[in-house]
Amino acid sequence: MSKRQLNVRVDVATAEVARARAEQEGISMNQYIEKLVQQDMGETGRAFVDAAAQFMKEYESVFLAEFGGEREGAGTRR
Template sequence: MAKTQLNVRVDEDTARAARERAMARGMSVNRYIEELVRQDAGEVGHTFVEAAADFMKQYESVFAEEFGTEREGRR
């Protein structure tokens, strides 16, 4: 796959954190950022959202009992 250069500006704390986390994982900062974006855009994010929706569906009655059913979008 062809590579494209992408330049971003982040504050020094964010840059330091990226360097430290990449080093701890034994990879370059470029690779670390690339993997983060792929995870965010890919299956990991989708799986999390599905699991959260399933959780809410399973426990909807518990939340309704505790907090009531009147909330945004529900009456």
Template sequence: MAKTQLNVRVDEGTARAARERALARGISVNRYIEELVRQDTGEAGRAFVEAAADFMKQYESVFAEEFGRDTEGTREGRR
């Protein structure tokens, strides 16, 4: 994918924090900012929700056994 240069102005504290966080993660400030924007636009959020849904489906019987089947608020509970 082609890259586009984007210039932004932030206060020194924000710039310092971005540099420190990027350094701690072992990535460039550019990549750190790219990842933040991707997260904010939902790419990471969608992946998390899909993984959580798969987890819940896989362990539904375990949760039901441990905590009971409370269907209030679900389709079954609204009937």
């Protein structure tokens, strides 16, 4: 995987905490920041799936009323 360099500025306290956490985990600062971003992306994905599941739960009766209980992939449309 190719890498791209990012330059970020944070306050001194944030930088010290990030460096200490990376050291505690035995990884570089770059690896620590990359890990945090990847975790954030995963949380966003989970939030989307949870929201979609809630939407389908709330509107299942509407979909069934409109489209009936047709089998998945049956290809029948109104």
